Amino acid sequence: MKENFTNEMKIEFISKSSNEAFARIAVAAFASQLDPTIEELADIKTAVSEAVTNCIIHGYDKKQGIVKIVSKLKENEILIEISDKGKGIKNIEEAKEPLYTTKPNLERSGMGFTIMESFMDKMEIESIVGLGTKITMSKTIKPKLENEDEDFKMILKD
């Protein structure tokens, strides 16, 4: 099984909530090589923000740890892995349910996984209690309409 990725990046940062914006902007900047629409980019940013926030507030809770992001590009697809070495998830199916949250008192709504699933094409959760959690997501960036090139041809003609 050999995958041909055309580009790859990795970032690691400590689990501070002030790094949430940094993380989503960094991945969005990397993803922009695929020439996504503003909407596709917003979807990626939101999904990354959800996964990174979960590592920080659930995975590590009040403790400090490292959040790791690996992202790879392949043709017009972006793959994003976001992981922590925190407490892990006991019941993954339950965690994925919309409105399921273990922190309702902190005004969490339990919509993080639902948002990741609907904003990306694929989302997978791997988790081992006591060892950590890894979220793998991917999204295909739709090729732009040929009409745009047609418009250009008109402008560029003679």
Added chain:
Amino acid sequence: MESKFYDEDKLIIFKITDEIDDHSVQMIRRKIDYEIQRYMPKKIVFDFNNVSFMDSAGIGLIIGRYKLAKILGAKLELSNLTGSVKKIFEMSGVLRLIPVTEN
């Protein structure tokens, strides 16, 4: 974030101008709750026109303010929902509880 209180209508409008995530929401929430307790409005409007990013923290923020408004007997309204802000609120079901207006 900017807020303006209209005494005649007991109306307060919060114009949120920050990105809303788990980090920024803590300060936004503190400011909103302070203003609500100070003016005791009957109607609370959140204007999302200048929100360039929001994740699920925004859902928690609005549900939390909805509960607070209920206790105080005030009505909530969301305005200028666009793009992914709108998608996220639609997905969460809060739009079944809270009316939305434009401009």
